[in-house]
Amino acid sequence: ELVECIMDGLTTGDGKSKPETYGEEEAKIWAVQLQQLEPNSTNHPPLLISTPIRNWRELANSHPHDVSKIISSRKSVSDPSLPSIETIEKWIDSAQQRSVEEIMLEILDSDQDALDALLEKAKSGCPKDLSYWRAVPKSLLDTIIGTSQFDHSTNNHGWTERDVQRWTQRAEKALQTCPWLDLYTTPVA
DSSP states (O other), X not given: OHHHHHHHHHHOOOSSSOOOOOOHHHHHHHHHHHHOSXXXXXXXXXXXXXXXXXXXXXXXXXXXXXXXXXXXXXXXXXXXXXXXXXXXXXXXXXXXXXXXXXXXXXXXXXXXHHHHHHHHHSOOOSHHHHHTTTTOHHHHHHHHHTOOTTOOTTOTXXXXXXXXXXXXXXXXXXXXXXXGGGGOOOOXX
C-alpha cells in the first residue's frame, strides 16, 4: 500500500516544483523505513520518533515533516537520499485520496450499493457532503431510493431513516477525527 502512494508521488505533479525521480526500489526502502519500529541511527532520541506508518490510512493522517523525520531517523548509509517535503506531501495526498472511499464504506457498514446511491443520486460520496444531510435524513433517504416521501416501495436495499441518521453522524465523527477530509467534496458533473 505505501509503495503505491510513494510511486504516485512521481505522477502527481503540481507544476510548481521540479519533480523528483526515484524508482520502485527507493519507494520500497522508504516504505520499509516508515513501517519500522525502531530508528536505525542514534541521531534522534527515541521519544522524538513517532509510531510506524503501516498503511495508507496512517500516511493520510500524517504530517509531511513527521514523515520526513521518521525516514531520516531510520535511514542507513546505503539508503537513498531523503525525499523532499513536497514529494512527501504528494504521497500524503495520494493516501488521502485512496482513503476517502475506504472511510465512506466504513461509515456505510461496507454497503457499496449505499455508496453508489449516495454518489449518483445525492452527490454525497464523501464525509463532508454526507454530513450536510444530518438535519434532513428523510430527504436524503428519499433521494437515494428515488421515491417520494410517501412511497418507499422501491427501497430494495431496506435502508431506513435510522440508517441515514447513523451514516450522517458517522460522517461528522470522521470529519472530527480526520480534519483533512474537509478538503474533499463530491464532484457534481
